[in-house]
Amino acid sequence: MTQSPPLSEPTRAVRKVHKPSLGDRLAEQIPRLVVSPTMLIAVVFIYGFMIWTVVLSFSTSRILPRYEFIGWQNYQRLFGNERWMVALTNLGIYGVLFVVICLAIGLLLAILLDQKIRAEGFLRTVYLYPMALSFIVTGTVWKWLLNPSVGIQRFGRELGFENFRFDWLVSSDMSIYTVVIAAVWQSSGFVMALFLAGLRGVDDSIIKAAQIDGASRITVYTRIIIPSLRPVFFSAIIMLAHIAIKSFDLALALTGGGPGYSSDLPAIFMYQFSFTRGQMGVGAASAVIMLMGVMAILIPYLYSELRVKKDDR
Amino acid sequence: MKFQKTLLGAAIAGTLASGSMAGEVEVLHWWTSGGEAAAIAVLRDMVEEEGHTWTDFSVAGGAGENAMTVLRARAVSGNPPASAQIKGLEIQEWGDLGFLASLDDVAAANGWDDFLPEEVASVMKYNGEYVAVPVNVHRVNWMWINPEVLASAGASVPTTLDELWETADQLQEAGYTAIAHGGQAWQDATIFESLVLATGGPELYSRAFVDHDEDALTSDAMREAFTHLRRVTEYLDQGAPGRDWDQATSMVIRGEAGMQFMGDWAKGEFTAAGLTAGEDYLCVAFPGTEGTFTHNVDSLAMFEQRTEANREAQQTMARLVLSSDFQETFNQNKGSIPVRLDHDMSTFDECAQASMETFLATSQSGEGLVPSMAHGMSTTSSIQGAIYDVVTAYFNSTSMTEDQAVNRLAAAVRAAR
Known part of the structure; x- marks a missing residue:
């Protein structure tokens, strides 16, 4: 990756005659020089800190880092903690629902928008707009909407449906689903944009050929268009999955992890244990588990990406 | 160049002129809301009057979480502020890490041991030496009542847990939200610790929350406290989860709810709404905890300083914090009571006077003054x-x-x- 591109033949020929001047040598090194600060920063602040976190997760660190090592104790504590298990279960529920619903809604919207309708540009912007908001804003707005005493429930009751109930936000069993609702609202427009780009890339002639062969519209979509969107599905899943694992601000603004800790997520758990509860060791251990979660998604992705490139050659 | 030299000379001369006295105190705190900010500004003025420089280092938000994160970063990099708002057992944790400076000279010179209750002094000491200075005392086991609401429901002010449920039933029948509460972990814990104090008394409370004795934690009184806690949930409105405490207080102020269980910082909300203690709102001890006092003491811990001048400034500030003048104005603004047992309470309102009375009685008898678990006074974070x-x-x-x-x-x- 960092190697400079091979010099073209004529340059080499010249080099054999003249000693390379200082300017030439500098020019050769410039790409490396320019890239190296970024490289260094990435190595120290991303990979260095990852390693530091792993080290801390095996230490007795409490309010400050401390380097006495206790083996796997922090991990044992972590997995003995009821709250962590709740957070992991929530991540499972939230992650799967978030990704699946976003894909379904995004694909549906994209297909509908792709029907050569009027005002497509306007509609596209409408659906894409939620992405321009930060998760904190989304969380706060949905908190008001979902709050039974001011939001949708009250609206329903004022319309005359006296027994209308929509109190997921304040129910321990259902609160995690409100996070899914808000997250889907925010991200499905983005997925739509991805799919729309994919749909535009499908070769028209194949579709026309299929239509001449008598394929119905539904068959065209299910047998030709959607399968050809496979790479889009792939990138969308990767992006959504790691948004899900990193989720912190949305849940914090929407439910604050509550009621109780019923809508806790690993990122909130990590933050609280590391920074407010003086259990940096356990917090670091939870961060490492999250990192492993992200890697479990990224490694197959990178692997397949690199393999595809090799095949192309 | 010449100008710079002159400037440098002037600076040196200036430093010499004021002797080794003029130092700088940097104070990390999160007293940032209106009344609190006004309260801490008083200390700033007093410090500056003594000829030292005050560097304000306030980090708002998150009940001090943000400030603590900043403090850790500063401490790790070897550059902690002179003083930081740290309380309860966290003082011991910082002491263990070796960051704190001794205040024993100021303490001895000003006779801190004479007017500070032992219970509070012991929290401020690490290894027997003062390392922090208490700023105020909050009482946590308070109940705030809207008397009009109670009267219209035909209910009376409860003094025992049985009476509490009676009152709550009456309020609910009359169509009020009986208990104003915000469903956040610390608020749930605030009610819970008062319930433990009511069912188990101060002795069991200390065994459970200070000594973490297993038998006490699994005792019948603890079970009973949990039963009562479940009962509390029956009297809440649907909007309670996640609500902030001051919103719950304003429900009592507006007459939507009958009572709230909250520490005496709630008084600030009543005062801000222009209400008078004893008339427009009542403050009574949490039912069944009369004569006991759950304390929540804010304090400033002192960090080891590099220069003699800064050390001097730091010690001066510590002395000023416990001066009667500062205690008076700060606590009037904050809703708490002075930490000095010898303080004249005549200018304070009814609630503060009642609070001080219990504080005096419990600290003299040595019984019934317990540290608040929910506010980090009895346990590590x-x-x-x-x-x-x-x-x-x-x-x-x-x-x-x-x-x-x-x-x-x-x-x-x-x-x-």
């Missing part, structure tokens, strides 16, 4: 967090039994040690 988790999980669950709750409580405390 990790054990406190573990208790929070169990209490709030129970509070928001309909299926967890009292037995499960006490067992999980004991297990969580053991794991967090």
